[in-house]
Amino acid sequence: MSTLQTNLAMEFMKKNRNNPFFCFVSWGPPHTPRTKLENFAYSEDEIKPRPNVTKMEKGYLDYFSNCSALDHEF
Numbered sequence: 001m002s003t004l005q006t007n008l009a010m011e012f013m014k015k016n017r018n019n020p021f022f023c024f025v026s027w028g029p030p031h032t033p034r035t036k037l038e039n040f041a042y043s044e045d046e047i048k049p050r051p052n053v054t055k056m057e058k059g060y061l062d063y064f065s066n067c068s069a070l071d072h073e074f
Contacts, residue, residue, distance in 0.1 A: 002029045002066070006073040027073070030066035034059055040068040 009025045042061045049056050057063070 001035070002027050002070050002073045027070055029070055030063050034062045034066055036062050037065045037069050040065040040072070042068075 005025060005027050009023055013021070013023055042064050044061065047061065047064060
């Protein structure tokens with residue numbers, strides 16, 4: 001989803017490059033529903049919670065992979 005939204009923004013900017021414009025991109029990810037992204041996947045060995053975190057949200061690895069994908073698009 002982040003790639004699609006980035007591509008739409010880039011198309012808009014290319015189309016309007018000769019005119020003044022304002023482009024605001026509000027990406028959907030990492031908000032739910034999250035998808036597993038194989039290109040940016042993390043394992044539990046790679047991401048360890050801090051000692052003060054007693055319970056990790058289910059799907060936290062998918063959340064971090066979506067954040068990394070968004071960083072890539074930015």
